[in-house]
Structure formats: structure tokens, C-alpha cells
Amino acid sequence: MAKPTxxxxxxxxxxxxxxDTIFGIPGDGINGLIEALRTRQDQIRFIQVRxxxxxxxxxxxxxxxxxxxxxxxxTSGPGGIHLLNGLYDAKLDRQPVLAITGLQFxxxxxxxxxxxxxxxxxxxxxxxxxxxxxxxxxxxNTVELACRTALAYRGVAHITMPVDIxxxxxxxxxxxxxxxxxxxxxxxxxxxxxxxxxxLARAASILNGGKKTAILAGQGAxxxxxxxxxxxxxxxxxxxKPLLGKAVLPDDSPYSTGGIGLLGTRPSQExxxxxxxxxxxxxxxxxxxxxxxxxxxxxxxxxxxxxxVGLRYPVEAALIxxxxxxxxxxxxxxxxxxxxxxxxxxxAGMKEWRDLMAExxxxxxxxxxxQVVAHELNKLLTDDAIIATDSGTITTWAARHLMIRGNxxxxxxxxxxxxxxxxxxxxxxxxxxxxRQVICFIGDGxxxxxxxxxxxxxxxxxxxxxxVIKNNTLGQIKWEQMVFxxxxxxxxxxxPIDFATVAKGFGLKGFVIEDxxxxxxxxxxxxxAPGPVLVEAVVDPHEPPMPPKATLKQAARLAESLARGTPxxxxxxxxxxxxxxRELV
Numbered sequence: 279m280a281k282p283t284x285x286x287x288x289x290x291x292x293x294x295x296x297x298d299t300i301f302g303i304p305g306d307g308i309n310g311l312i313e314a315l316r317t318r319q320d321q322i323r324f325i326q327v328r329x330x331x332x333x334x335x336x337x338x339x340x341x342x343x344x345x346x347x348x349x350x351x352x353t354s355g356p357g358g359i360h361l362l363n364g365l366y367d368a369k370l371d372r373q374p375v376l377a378i379t380g381l382q383f384x385x386x387x388x389x390x391x392x393x394x395x396x397x398x399x400x401x402x403x404x405x406x407x408x409x410x411x412x413x414x415x416x417x418x419n420t421v422e423l424a425c426r427t428a429l430a431y432r433g434v435a436h437i438t439m440p441v442d443i444x445x446x447x448x449x450x451x452x453x454x455x456x457x458x459x460x461x462x463x464x465x466x467x468x469x470x471x472x473x474x475x476x477x478l479a480r481a482a483s484i485l486n487g488g489k490k491t492a493i494l495a496g497q498g499a500x501x502x503x504x505x506x507x508x509x510x511x512x513x514x515x516x517x518x519k520p521l522l523g524k525a526v527l528p529d530d531s532p533y534s535t536g537g538i539g540l541l542g543t544r545p546s547q548e549x550x551x552x553x554x555x556x557x558x559x560x561x562x563x564x565x566x567x568x569x570x571x572x573x574x575x576x577x578x579x580x581x582x583x584x585x586x587v588g589l590r591y592p593v594e595a596a597l598i599x600x601x602x603x604x605x606x607x608x609x610x611x612x613x614x615x616x617x618x619x620x621x622x623x624x625x626a627g628m629k630e631w632r633d634l635m636a637e638x639x640x641x642x643x644x645x646x647x648x649q650v651v652a653h654e655l656n657k658l659l660t661d662d663a664i665i666a667t668d669s670g671t672i673t674t675w676a677a678r679h680l681m682i683r684g685n686x687x688x689x690x691x692x693x694x695x696x697x698x699x700x701x702x703x704x705x706x707x708x709x710x711x712x713x714r715q716v717i718c719f720i721g722d723g724x725x726x727x728x729x730x731x732x733x734x735x736x737x738x739x740x741x742x743x744x745x746v747i748k749n750n751t752l753g754q755i756k757w758e759q760m761v762f763x764x765x766x767x768x769x770x771x772x773x774p775i776d777f778a779t780v781a782k783g784f785g786l787k788g789f790v791i792e793d794x795x796x797x798x799x800x801x802x803x804x805x806x807a808p809g810p811v812l813v814e815a816v817v818d819p820h821e822p823p824m825p826p827k828a829t830l831k832q833a834a835r836l837a838e839s840l841a842r843g844t845p846x847x848x849x850x851x852x853x854x855x856x857x858x859x860r861e862l863v
Contacts, residue, residue: 281447284414284439285314288378291421293321295466297349299340299709300378301325301333301702305353307380307393310444325709325738327702328730330357334364334377335691335702336709341373342689343664343707347429348373354380354441355393358400363696365404365434370693371497371522372562372583374428377401377436381410384440397438406433411440414448422462429466432583472607473597481578481595482611488555488576490620491515494538497522497692498560498582502602506559507533509605513557514615516624518546520563521677522692529681535624536631539565541674544826545627553620558593560601562586564693580604635678646794648672648747648817652679654798655719655745658805661685663715664707668700668724671753674823676719698727701744705731708740715805718744723752723772729780735810736785743805744781744812749819750774757822767845781812792816 282290288311292300303326304312315324327333330352337348348368352358358379368375379397381387387394398410407427409420417439424435473481485491491513495506497520506526510517510533517533519526521541527534536543538550550556550570558579563569569591577593580601587596597604639653652675659665661684667676669691682688687707691699704718725746735742756770778788789804791797791813804813 281449283310283314283445283447284411284417285310285444286317287414287417287448288421288437288439288444289314289318289322291418292349292376292425293318295347295422295425297322297347297376297425299323299325300349300351301327301336301340301706302351302378303327303330303333303353303357305357305380307354307357307382307441308351308378308444310441311351311378311380311439313445324351325705325734327705327734329728330360331363331698332702332705332728332731332734334361334375335367335696335699336364336706337375337377338364338368338371338373339666339689339699339703339706340710341368341375342371342703343687344710346374347425348375348706349378350375351378352380353393354382354397355395358397358438359395362401362404363694364699364702365401365436367691367694367696367699368434369404371691372432374432375434376424376428377434379436379438380444381438381440383442387440398436401434401436401438404434405436406431407435409436410438411443414443414446417448419462426466472599472603477595477597478607478611481597481608484576484578484594485513485555485557486611486613488513488553489615489617490553491555491557491615492549492553492575493517493533493557493559494520494550494561494563495523495526495559496520496561496563498580499523499526499601500560501600502559502605503527505602505605505609507531508609509557509559509612510621512609512612512614514618514621515557516545516549516621518542518549520561520692521673522689523561524677524688525682525686528683530683532625533621535628537677538563539568540825541677541823542568542826543628543631543678545624545631547826548627549620549624556591558591559605562693563590566590639679642794643818644793645818646792646797646816647821648675648749648815649679649821650794650797651745651747651791651801651815651817652676652719654801655717656680657798658801659683659686659717660715663717664688664704664711665717665719666690666700666703666707667718668720669695669697669754670721670723671749671757671823672700672719672721672724672747673754675747680719697721697724700724701728701731701735701742704742704744705734705740708735708742709738712741716740716742718742720744720746721753722746722748722750722775722777725777726772726775732781732784732786732810732812740810741808742810744786744810745801745804746777746812746814748774748777748814748816749821751819753819753823761822771845777812777814781814787811789813790816 341348
């Protein structure tokens with residue numbers, strides 16, 4: 279029997295760590311690894327994407343959807359370089375991802391040979407673990423530690439291996455004397471850390487002493503739905519959900535006030551503006567300006583990583599541990615708050631907000647409003663749908679009009695906020711959960727960046743329903759230029775693309791919606807069709823993603839940008855006056 283190669287050991291170690299899917303593109307710098315995967319394709323599948331960036335984004339999404347280790351693979355030089363954007367998505371959203379790359383021949387490195395990029399040096403900033411394999415007997419040790427570190431520290435690990443070492447047989451005689459065979463283990467220890475009694479008592483005292491408590495529940499609270507609801511009931515507290523925490527509570531929960539930030543709701547913003555106590559549960563929401571003013575509220579934070587405590591708001595009690603486990607310890611110490619007025623005010627505000635969103639979502643204007651598409655799509659989502667969205671104005675429509683219910687999952691690129699994430703995220707979802715409805719709700723700018731991944735959907739017959747909002751502009755950048763800077767819009771308009779025809783060229787079914795009266799029926803037909811489908815929804819390019827509470831400064835900057843010569847300023851002004859007056863007063 280032939281001796282196993284270094285590549286065989288790497289793939290076998292991944293299988294031992296329960297890795298079942300790798301996203302990537304083959305290349306001559308990883309030929310040995312690809313051969314090891316070929317001979318084990320019944321145990322671990324390789325999903326070939328069309329761009330390595332998509333592989334890394336899909337690996338990050340795999341980790342988000344499953345809670346398991348996401349894995350991507352790329353060849354030496356440019357292949358590895360292309361991974362970086364998706365790996366930074368994982369780093370900033372704290373997801374366990376392993377990147378595996380090739381290097382050129384070990385004895386030609388640093389000699390200006392072809393694709394001579396030292397990827398381990400390039401990846402230093404993005405990784406929690408980063409290793410160059412130095413020989414066949416080095417593989418098992420490094421891969422074991424890479425998997426363990428990515429999972430334990432919720433970050434990116436990277437293994438890079440020269441191409442010639444990949445195909446070398448493992449020879450025990452070449453093992454160094456301290457490298458005892460099989461001294462490593464694939465056992466993963468999960469932290470059971472809980473806060474001390476003193477910290478729990480301090481947190482309970484702060485929360486019990488408040489009268490107007492708000493809960494900010496982020497992605498770290500996704501597994502604590504029942505505990506968050508019980509906490510909100512106990513304290514009479516509205517639950518504010520940063521975007522990555524959108525699925526913490528159903529949007530029809532009596533405690534939910536929806537999102538926060540520029541794409542959030544007015545009741546969420548008012549809850550944070552008026553609260554006297556704040557509980558931050560599993561959130562690192564980065565927009566400091568939306569938190570209470572420092573000194574306004576006493577704060578408690580539940581956080582798995584001590585490094586992240588107090589980064590956004592000064593807290594008086596830090597409860598380190600898993601959100602669900604910490605709340606199980608904290609809840610018995612909390613008093614039931616008889617005064618429900620703060621929650622009731624938020625609930626009344628949410629009724630008004632939902633009425634406003636329904637009004638926006640049922641407009642029959644031409645050109646069609648983007649909110650109409652989201653509003654009608656929301657009605658067709660199943661209770662276990664997985665929704666992937668992208669970065670831009672599309673995020674606002676998704677956050678406000680796609681409502682979480684049942685066991686839905688929702689995600690996007692959070693802290694990196696990269697464009698082009700939506701389709702790779704949906705690909706990962708459809709690959710791992712083939713029986714569930716998967717929706718990619720994406721803008722035309724984001725889809726264009728990685729449009730080649732439509733071929734991936736067809737190649738693997740992934741049941742992804744892609745709804746692309748086509749406004750022929752980089753909408754978020756356009757409005758930032760005008761509203762935040764007071765500058766005329768510049769270089770944001772996009773060359774129009776016939777996405778439905780392009781989709782058909784890739785082998786997908788393509789649909790087009792231009793009339794709001796036909797929106798619901800077309801979406802229903804598209805979602806009922808088997809296999810991957812693309813819906814091109816042509817919408818008003820001048821519809822603004824208004825903040826939940828527009829400020830006078832923002833209005834003044836917008837007026838300035840229009841006066842200074844923003845293209846189509848007449849149509850923009852008319853749209854704002856006719857469509858968003860309720861949000862300005």
C-alpha cells in the first residue's frame with residue numbers, strides 16, 4: 279500500500295474535525311490537495327466557485343448558518359490573494375473559518391519564481407492562527423491547531439503548503455525526535471465559562487434599579503431566543519436588534535422594536551435615546567452615535583469575549599459567557615417590573631412604524647418602489663427561510679420589510695459591510711440546507727461584482743431564489759454623498775444590465791418585474807419554480823433609504839447637494855417630498 283501523502287494527512291485531519299464542505303477553485307499550486315480530495319469525495323465535497331472571493335465569503339456564511347467551521351481553498355499567489363476580502367468578513371464578524379492555500383516549490387520560494395507570494399506573511403493581520411507547513415510530518419500538528427484555534431477564538435486560521443510537499447509521502451524516519459507520532463487530538467473543548475456570583479449580583483442590582491430598560495441583542499444572542507424573550511418580559515424592556523441579530527426574536531414579538539442605526543426603526547432609536555438602563559447581549563454594534571449618551575444609562579454587557587467588553591458603551595457589570603447560559607443564571611435574580619409604560623410606548627411606536635412600512639410597501643407608483651418588492655416577497659417567505667442580503671440600500675429594504683418569523687435565519691456582511699456577499703452567502707445556505715427556502719435579496723451593484731457565481735448555482739443545482747433590485751446606481755454611496763457630505767452625486771450611476779437575460783444565459787430561469795401591480799404574482803411564480811431562479815425588479819433610482827429620524831443637519835446637507843448640481847435633482851426632490859414626508863416630521 280502506498281504511503282499517505284502530506285495532502286492525504288491534511289484532508290483526513292479535516293474529516294476528523296467533521297469538515298464536510300470546502301469552497302474553492304483548483305489550481306496548480308494545490309494539485310496535491312485536490313488529488314487527496316478527489317479520492318475522498320464521498321466524505322468531503324469540494325464546491326467549485328468562479329472566484330476565490332466567493333469561496334471565502336461562502337465559508338464565512340457556512341460558519342454563520344451552521345455554527346461549524348467554514349473552509350475555503352485557493353491556489354498559490356493570486357488565488358490566495360483573492361480570498362482576503364471574504365476572510366476579513368469572517369474576522370470582523372468573528373466567524374470560525376479555515377483558509378487553505380498553496381505555495382510554490384519550497385526550494386524556490388523567495389527567488390522571484392512564478393506566483394512567489396508568501397501568503398502566510400500576507401495573511402498575518404486577518405488570522406488568529408497562521409502556519410506554513412515545513413514538511414510532511416508538520417501537517418497534522420498545524421491543521422489540528424488551525425481547526426481548534428479558529429473554533430475556539432472565532433476567527434480565521436490559515437494553512438499554506440508548498441506544492442511539492444503536498445504530494446510527498448509521509449515518512450516516519452523524517453520526523454524530528456520531539457514530534458512524537460499521534461500526539462495531537464481532534465477533541466474540541468467548549469468553554470463553560472460563567473460570570474461570578476458577584477458580577478451576577480451587581481448586574482441584577484443595576485437592572486432591578488432601572489425604570490426604563492432597553493435590550494440590545496446581537497448575533498451572540500441568536501441561540502438565546504427564549505431567554506431574551508423571558509428577560510424582556512421580566513423587565514418590561516423593548517429588544518433592539520442590530521442587523522446581525524435580526525433573527526434573535528421574531529419581528530412580530532411584542533418585545534421587538536426591530537433594527538437600529540441608519541436602517542433601523544424609529545422606536546428602536548427612541549428606546550436607546552430614552553432608556554436609563556441598557557443590557558447589551560452578544561452585540562458589538564459599531565455605530566457609537568446610536569447608543570445612549572455616555573452617563574445617560576447604566577449598562578450591563580453579556581459577552582463571550584472579554585476583549586469586547588465596554589468597547590461601545592461604558593458598562594458597570596460584565597458577564598462573560600454564552601448569552602443563553604448567562605441569562606439562565608441572571609433571570610432568577612431579576613424582579614418583575616410592574617411598570618410597563620416604557621415597553622408600551624415602544625409597542626405603540628412599533629404599530630405606527632409598521633403602518634408606515636406597509637404604506638411604503640403598497641405604493642403603486644411607477645417606477646416601482648423597492649419597498650414594494652420587499653413587502654411582497656416577505657409575504658411569500660416560509661417560516662424556515664434563509665435570507666442572505668448584500669450591502670447598500672438593499673440592506674435597508676431587507677432590514678425593514680423582510681420580517682423574521684418561525685425558524686428563519688438572516689445574515690449579511692456585518693462589520694465589514696462588503697458588497698458582493700449576498701450570492702455566496704446564499705450558495706452556502708443552499709449547499710448545507712437543500713430542503714429549505716433560500717433567498718438572495720441583492721442589489722444590482724453587489725450582484726454584478728460576483729455574477730459569475732450564477733454558474734455555481736446551476737452547476738450544483740442549488741435552489742437559490744435571487745431577487746435583484748435594479749436601480750442602476752450605487753444607491754447607498756449616492757445618498758451618503760448627498761445627505762452626509764452635501765456633495766452632488768458623482769460616479770455612482772451604473773451601466774444597466776439585463777439581468778434576466780444574463781441569468782438565462784447562465785442556465786437559470788429569469789423573470790422581470792416593472793409594474794407593482796404584477797409584483798406579487800411574478801414573485802409567487804418565481805419562488806414556486808424548481809432550482810435556481812433570478813428575478814430582476816426594476817425600481818425607482820431616486821427612492822431614498824431614509825434614516826429612522828432625519829436630522830435638520832441631514833436635510834440641510836441634502837438641500838446643499840441638490841443646489842450644487844446633483845443630477846436628476848428635480849426628480850429626487852419630488853420623490854422625497856411625496857414619499858418620505860412622514861419620516862421628516
